[in-house]
Amino acid sequence: MKKEDTLKKGNNGEKHGESNHPAQRAIGLGRMGIPNQMKNVAAVVTFTAAGMAAAAAWERGGALIDKVLLVSMSAIIVLAVHLLPALSRRWIVWPVWMGCLLCAMYGHLTFLIHASVHAEENRAQYSALTVGTERQIEVTRESLARISARPVATVAAELAATHDSRQRAALRAEIAEGRRAEVLDDELVKLSGTSTVARGTRETDPVTVSLAEVTGYSDGAVAVVIGMTFSVLIELVGALLWYEVLRHTDRGEGQSWNANTADVTEGVTSPVEAVTGLIKTEAPVIADTSAVTTELSGQVAPVINAIKVGKCRPTVAGIRKYLGCSQARASALRRELAGMGAV
Numbered sequence: 433m434k435k436e437d438t439l440k441k442g443n444n445g446e447k448h449g450e451s452n453h454p455a456q457r458a459i460g461l462g463r464m465g466i467p468n469q470m471k472n473v474a475a476v477v478t479f480t481a482a483g484m485a486a487a488a489a490w491e492r493g494g495a496l497i498d499k500v501l502l503v504s505m506s507a508i509i510v511l512a513v514h515l516l517p518a519l520s521r522r523w524i525v526w527p528v529w530m531g532c533l534l535c536a537m538y539g540h541l542t543f544l545i546h547a548s549v550h551a552e553e554n555r556a557q558y559s560a561l562t563v564g565t566e567r568q569i570e571v572t573r574e575s576l577a578r579i580s581a582r583p584v585a586t587v588a589a590e591l592a593a594t595h596d597s598r599q600r601a602a603l604r605a606e607i608a609e610g611r612r613a614e615v616l617d618d619e620l621v622k623l624s625g626t627s628t629v630a631r632g633t634r635e636t637d638p639v640t641v642s643l644a645e646v647t648g649y650s651d652g653a654v655a656v657v658i659g660m661t662f663s664v665l666i667e668l669v670g671a672l673l674w675y676e677v678l679r680h681t682d683r684g685e686g687q688s689w690n691a692n693t694a695d696v697t698e699g700v701t702s703p704v705e706a707v708t709g710l711i712k713t714e715a716p717v718i719a720d721t722s723a724v725t726t727e728l729s730g731q732v733a734p735v736i737n738a739i740k741v742g743k744c745r746p747t748v749a750g751i752r753k754y755l756g757c758s759q760a761r762a763s764a765l766r767r768e769l770a771g772m773g774a775v
Contacts, residue, residue, distance in 0.1 A: 470680070474514075474673035481666050482510045485539035491546055509535045514670040518678040521742040533667055540663035541656065548637065548655065569623045576616050581609035679747070731755065732768050739769075 485506035493499030512532040516525050581587070584607055591603040637655070644654045735751055738744035744754040746769065752762035 470673060471677045474670065474677050477666065477670040477673060478510065478514050481514070481536070481540070481670055482507045484543045484666075485510050485536060488539045488542035488546065492542065506536075506539050509539070510667075510670075513667050514674050517671050518675040521745070523742065533664075536667050537660060537663040540666065541659040544659040544662065545655070552637070569620060572616055572620045572623065576613060576620070579609050579613045579616075581606045581613060584610040584614065731765060732772070735765055735769065 486503040489502035489506040490499050493502045509532045513529065513536050516529045516532070519525075587603055587607045587610060591600060591607065594600055594603060637651075640651050640654050640658070643658075644651045647654065735744060735754065738754055739746050744750050746766075748759070748762045748766050751757075751765050752759060755762065755765075757765075
């Protein structure tokens with residue numbers, strides 16, 4: 433009878449495992465999709481931030497070797513800002529991270545200011561008012577170049593001393609041309625002033641001008657604050673995304689190992705239980721289980737303290753590395769910590 437009961441328990445355990453494992457695998461696949469999508473987003477953010485820093489570094493460099501080295505340095509700094517919080521929690525990392533963040537912000541701010549200058553130049557170049565004014569200035573200068581008359585005062589003095597009718601007619605025509613040249617000179621001055629005002633108006637960002645009027649600060653100060661805000665946001669978003677990606681990756685490794693372990697041990701559990709029922713040796717097995725539980729309990733407190741001080745990461749891989757134990761022991765400790773709410 434005991435043998436039959438033991439065999440029934442083994443069969444029930446196998447059926448229970450078969451009913452649970454497909455659901456667990458489906459949940460695992462669903463969770464694996466989230467880190468993959470997050471990893472893609474994190475890669476795009478990091479690539480964008482590194483590209484901005486690299487573009488700014490390229491414009492700051494002189495020779496080709498200078499540009500290449502500045503671009504490499506900027507890319508390394510951006511990668512450090514995004515990955516350091518996820519790779520280590522030691523206190524020494526945070527001063528380094530803050531320094532890298534400030535350097536990355538400087539690079540992004542340089543890129544944004546240069547981009548704003550390029551946009552201002554394009555707006556000023558293709559402005560309808562600017563283009564029309566420049567065309568009028570060009571036509572006026574061409575007209576002035578065709579006029580060869582002397583100054584009006586000089587011609588008028590000569591006209592007063594001349595009595596020949598033909599010479600007087602020529603001098604009167606020259607005076608008319610001279611007066612026309614004076615009018616064109618005045619018009620050229622007005623057009624130059626209009627072009628300068630139009631260019632200055634189109635070169636400024638209307639949003640920056642509006643914010644400067646509201647806040648009372650200068651256009652340059654508002655542009656710097658906006659650039660710093662964008663720079664901080666893109667760096668913090670990248671760091672947060674990579675932190676979540678690596679955290680989910682560590683959890684996924686532990687869950688996949690536990691699922692594989694359950695599949696392997698499931699096939700050998702029933703024969704062992706059947707033999708145990710025949711020889712009636714439940715007491716030693718219970719003693720071994722309690723001994724393992726006691727040993728795990730003794731390791732929970734040191735692991736919790738190590739996690740608090742940053743010496744151990746609250747993941748299966750981190751616990752295994754800290755204790756130098758097996759994957760099964762690290763997984764069991766991770767479950768104990770999760771049950772206690774320590775992680």
